[in-house]
Amino acid sequence: MTAQYTTIESVDSFRDRARRWLKENLAPATEYFVGAFDEEVWARHRELQGVLFEGGFAGICFPKEYGGQGLSVAHQRAFTEESLGYEMPLALNVPTLAICAATLLDLGTEEQKRARLPAVLRGEEVMVQFLSEPRGGSDLAGLITRAERDGDEWVLNGTKIWSSGAYAADYGLCLARTNWDVPKHQGLTLFLVPTAAPGLTIRRIRQVTGSVEFCEEFFDDVRLPADAVVGEVGGGWAAATTLLHHERAAVGGSSPYISGDQPRLGGETDTLIDLARDTGRLDDPRVREDIGAAHTMRTVREQLIEHVSDAIAADRMPPAAGSLVRLFGAETNWLQIDSALHIAGTAAATGTPEGPGIGQVGIDYLFRNAGSLGGGSTEMARNLISERILGMPRESAADRDVPFNQVPRGR
Numbered sequence: 001m002t003a004q005y006t007t008i009e010s011v012d013s014f015r016d017r018a019r020r021w022l023k024e025n026l027a028p029a030t031e032y033f034v035g036a037f038d039e040e041v042w043a044r045h046r047e048l049q050g051v052l053f054e055g056g057f058a059g060i061c062f063p064k065e066y067g068g069q070g071l072s073v074a075h076q077r078a079f080t081e082e083s084l085g086y087e088m089p090l091a092l093n094v095p096t097l098a099i100c101a102a103t104l105l106d107l108g109t110e111e112q113k114r115a116r117l118p119a120v121l122r123g124e125e126v127m128v129q130f131l132s133e134p135r136g137g138s139d140l141a142g143l144i145t146r147a148e149r150d151g152d153e154w155v156l157n158g159t160k161i162w163s164s165g166a167y168a169a170d171y172g173l174c175l176a177r178t179n180w181d182v183p184k185h186q187g188l189t190l191f192l193v194p195t196a197a198p199g200l201t202i203r204r205i206r207q208v209t210g211s212v213e214f215c216e217e218f219f220d221d222v223r224l225p226a227d228a229v230v231g232e233v234g235g236g237w238a239a240a241t242t243l244l245h246h247e248r249a250a251v252g253g254s255s256p257y258i259s260g261d262q263p264r265l266g267g268e269t270d271t272l273i274d275l276a277r278d279t280g281r282l283d284d285p286r287v288r289e290d291i292g293a294a295h296t297m298r299t300v301r302e303q304l305i306e307h308v309s310d311a312i313a314a315d316r317m318p319p320a321a322g323s324l325v326r327l328f329g330a331e332t333n334w335l336q337i338d339s340a341l342h343i344a345g346t347a348a349a350t351g352t353p354e355g356p357g358i359g360q361v362g363i364d365y366l367f368r369n370a371g372s373l374g375g376g377s378t379e380m381a382r383n384l385i386s387e388r389i390l391g392m393p394r395e396s397a398a399d400r401d402v403p404f405n406q407v408p409r410g411r
């Protein structure tokens with residue numbers, strides 16, 4: 001038998017190639033990107049993702065058979081470093097690539113992976129998550145959207161909320177209850193739902209910040225084929241656990257599936273320095289202390305991301321360790337936003353919201369709790385760290401081993 005060797009390009013050579021390609025093919029980033037907020041931005045980012053795909057730089061850590069590059073986390077990091085400062089398809093990072101495509105890669109059937117992943121990597125399809133419900137998102141296993149089997153099909157009924165970017169999506173990963181006779185974690189199934197399915201209504205939600213990124217969805221007898229199930233029927237909790245690990249890594253900044261900038265949790269020290277200069281407070285000792293503290297948090301956060309992602313990749317830490325970076329990212333974000341508000345003072349409420357200047361400080365402040373809720377709340381991250389990483393006893397739950405149809409609800 002002849003041994004076969006596959007040569008993987010060195011990170012240095014890949015970095016050089018990426019640097020040259022980026023210079024020739026992408027424009028410098030001109031806009032301060034605060035989140036995808038209209039159809040035009042989505043169309044542009046889909047197009048940019050196609051450019052990355054054609055250039056051989058899409059899905060660096062996705063396997064080649066599904067349209068990716070089959071390279072390592074170190075290659076991905078090098079590409080991200082080189083791509084900072086260029087116009088990148090950031091809207092497709094979270095949740096499409098880092099959460100939904102990553103979950104499909106782990107759990108999808110061969111047909112699902114071959115049908116969806118190359119389309120996502122080419123920028124042709126956007127995916128979102130249909131998890132949270134109006135009754136609460138932290139107790140995800142207690143959800144009440146139902147899917148019932150009808151011949152070869154499933155029929156979905158219920159309501160989801162806080163789905164980021166659903167109005168611009170092609171597919172949503174939807175967790176639904178398929179069995180009410182078993183305890184809550186055992187009766188769930190994950191489905192891949194086309195957003196164009198008859199019976200699915202998507203409405204955008206306007207927030208106090210002016211953003212209309214969040215959506216709510218109403219499922220009225222939405223019919224899905226049997227092969228819409230992702231993972232096992234009744235195995236929805238295990239599937240959701242996989243998805244949530246990817247989500248915490250994405251939100252915390254340690255996902256290997258993100259190109260370009262990471263999500264904004266943690267912020268930039270330079271923004272605070274610019275703000276202090278613009279407001280004439282650069283010499284104020286209190287302001288300098290705030291900037292120093294924010295810079296320290298940011299530096300520690302970057303090292304934590306590297307340490308935890310390497311440890312998870314090498315099986316030295318469980319995937320739940322993504323909660324560590326998720327929690328630290330939220331704390332860093334909170335400190336950054338509060339420091340910016342202290343520096344800007346009343347100007348934070350009077351500036352214009354465009355751009356990273358003073359007006360944006362007020363908008364960021366209005367949205368700051370989101371950093372402690374998105375990707376599961378900070379309190380839930382603390383629970384996970386104590387139970388899954390430190391091995392402390394589980395939080396007590398009166399509904400844990402009770403068939404779900406016997407759990408009192410609606411009070």
Ligand SMILES: Cc1cc2nc3c(=O)[nH]c(=O)nc-3n(C[C@H](O)[C@H](O)[C@H](O)COP(=O)(O)OP(=O)(O)OC[C@H]3O[C@@H](n4cnc5c(N)ncnc54)[C@H](O)[C@@H]3O)c2cc1C
Nearest residue numbers: 129130131132136137138162163164370373374376377379
């Ligand atoms: C930016 C952002 C993006 C989001 N994107 C999506 C998305 O794409 N798809 C989606 O489905 N959802 C999304 N969400 C919703 C998010 O998952 C929920 O906000 C989150 O799970 C918390 O749920 P909730 O808001 O219903 O709060 P609740 O679950 O009602 O919790 C309220 C408060 O009680 C605390 N709490 C609850 N249970 C416990 C407990 N056992 N121990 C200690 N404290 C507890 C929570 O920490 C929180 O502070 C997003 C949210 C944000 C902010």
